Structures are given as C-alpha cells and as structure tokens.
Amino acid sequence: MIRTAILASMVAAASAVCAGDTPCSGHGACGVFDKCTCYRNWQGQDCSERTCPFETSFNSVALSTGTTWAHPYTECSSKGTCDRSSGVCECFDGYDGAACRRMTCDEGCNGHGVCESMNDVSNALYTGWDSHKIQSCVCDPGYEGDKCENRMCKKGDDPITQNIDANTATYQAPEEQTLTFGGSSEGGAGEFTLTYTDWRGREWTTWGITALTVTAGAIEEALEALPNSAIPGVTVTKTDAQNYVVTFDHAALKGPQTTMAVGTAGCIINGCQPRYTAIATGTVAVATTAAGTHEWAVCSNRGACDADTGLCACYNGYSGERCDIQTVIV
16 A cells, blocks of 8 residues: 555656646646647746747848748747747837837827838839838828828919920910710719819819719819819810810919829719719710929929928918919019
C-alpha cells in the first residue's frame, strides 16, 4: 500500500514539471521533454504571454523569388510593441490599426476630411505592397491642404483680363457642355438627372427631368434649383432635335467646369434622393464641347485667401466675394 502511494506521487510530480503556475499556464499542452506546446495566440516558455496580430512589415524585406522582394508578416507590422498581457499592439506615433498596419493621417485631417488608403484615393490605380498601408486625407467639400487645415476661398475671373485670354489674345468665352439624346430617349418614357460639381468639390443632383417633355427651360430650371446656389444662373439652348447646350455664363461659374454626370438608371425605392424613373430606351450623354477660357483663380487673382475663414481679402480697388469687381481704375 505504501509502495503504491509513493509511485502515485512520483507520477503526479513527473506530470507537472512544465513551466507555469499550472502546467503551461492553462494555455498549452505539456509534452515530451517537459516542454509546452502553446495554443494559438499564446507564447513563452510557460504559454503565459499573448501573441499580438501580424501584418505586412514596414521594415523587413525577404527575397521571395529571384527578382521580387516581398515584405514578410511581422508582429505589429514592426511598427509597435506587443503588450503580452493583453495581446494588443501599442503602435508607434504615426501608425494605427489592430496590427499597426497602416499610417495615420496628419492631425486626423483636422476633423474636415477622411483618412483613406492610397489604393482608395487612386481608385485602385496604385496597387503596390503598401497601397493599403499609406494613407492621406480626402478633404470635405470646402477644405483643402495635406491635413485639410485650410478653408477654400471662392474662385472667379480676373476683372482686368476678363475679356481677353492673355495667352492667345482672343476673347475669353464661358464653358459649354452639350447634352445629347441618342436613340429614342428624347420624348421617350422615363426621367434623367444631372449631377454638377461645385467649386468646393461637392456634388449636387437635380430632380428627375422628364424625357418625354424635355425642353431647354426644363433643364435650366432643374440646374438653377440645385441647393446652396450651386448654379446661380445658366443658359440652356436647343441646337437641334437631339442636342441641348448648357452655357455657364454666370459670374460665379467662369472658367473650366467639371463635366456634369447624367443619371438614367432610375431609383424608385423609398429613400431614393432623387426619386426618378429610368429611361426606357435610348441614351442621354453630356460632354464638354467648349472649355471655359476665363480665369478660374482663387480670389480672382485680385485678393488673398484667408485660409482660416475661407474669405477673400481683396486688394485695393477690388471688391466682391471673389474680388472680381473692379471699383477704381488702378
């Protein structure tokens, strides 16, 4: 009986020699040679330390083939230290993410933009190894700068050169964009919309314009009704059975404009803004047929932009929101 008890105690002692308050700290299996085999995401001699997330390393490279260099996966992307008690990366300044996998944007874009990867900013045109790691600010409408720290000031036409193009010595002209109906879209069923991008970079979309009864007046009315005085004035003329020319001749719309976008797919479910029915047949397209040649300069080149307020401080002899009004002969 005594021999049996002694043998049992020896076996118990032999089975508990792996490191840890309990064998392998309860996070691994005690195996041969009294060594712990840690469960996933645990490490250390006694399996008491958490493993932090891995991601593509910023610092390390490894030869993957004869000609291509690949960045291996490393803990916290080599841009942070691992808190072994929690398994959370403590990122170095300028990096964030679960594995410190991406760079931060300067000053968080100052609350006036969003931080996006270079892949997103380039619309997937840049697909390098770091395309999802390097980030930059995409500013909200009305803001600009690397950190979206500056308010945008209004642009306008230089009042001194508003009639003559300094480069070609020809008269300056407003931009013209032509709306073209193909097939049987004009006079057919359904509606279309026009989306205009204003000087701040913000997009505005008209209500649905009925193709069946489309007129130059209907297009003009829809554009001038856009919120926030996006288009304070515009002239639309019908040149033939299928073409309508939109002339941006208002003082606030001088210079080259972003080509408008046409919507014909329709959206009739609740919540659509705008809500309109799709064009049944044919096509509707818009193209810039005459680029505006007036200056489209900040404060019309006749004032300084206050980046804190977004207001133009006009030079002597000029006035207006965009300093495009000459008040005296200088």
